[in-house]
Amino acid sequence: MPSDLEQKKWTVISERGREASSLTHEEARRLVHRLGAEGRHGLCIISDEAARRMNENASVDSEATKTPA
Numbered sequence: 001m002p003s004d005l006e007q008k009k010w011t012v013i014s015e016r017g018r019e020a021s022s023l024t025h026e027e028a029r030r031l032v033h034r035l036g037a038e039g040r041h042g043l044c045i046i047s048d049e050a051a052r053r054m055n056e057n058a059s060v061d062s063e064a065t066k067t068p069a
Helices: 025-037 048-065
Strands: 010-014 017-023 044-047
Touching: 010 025, 010 048, 017 025, 017 048, 025 044, 044 048
Parallel strands: none
Antiparallel strands: 010 017, 010 044
């Protein structure tokens, strides 16, 4: 059974949002290195599951701040 690090279950995020998903941890690490060299900030490797939950929470927060017409 492959380790979690070898499974395609990692996402790279930056200050701009989601950069890539469904990566192995090594692929994510290499992407972080490349994006960092390009000057991208706020880079982080998180699980795809955590990225999905962040997206769901952002949608809920967005709905809560809408003003009625």
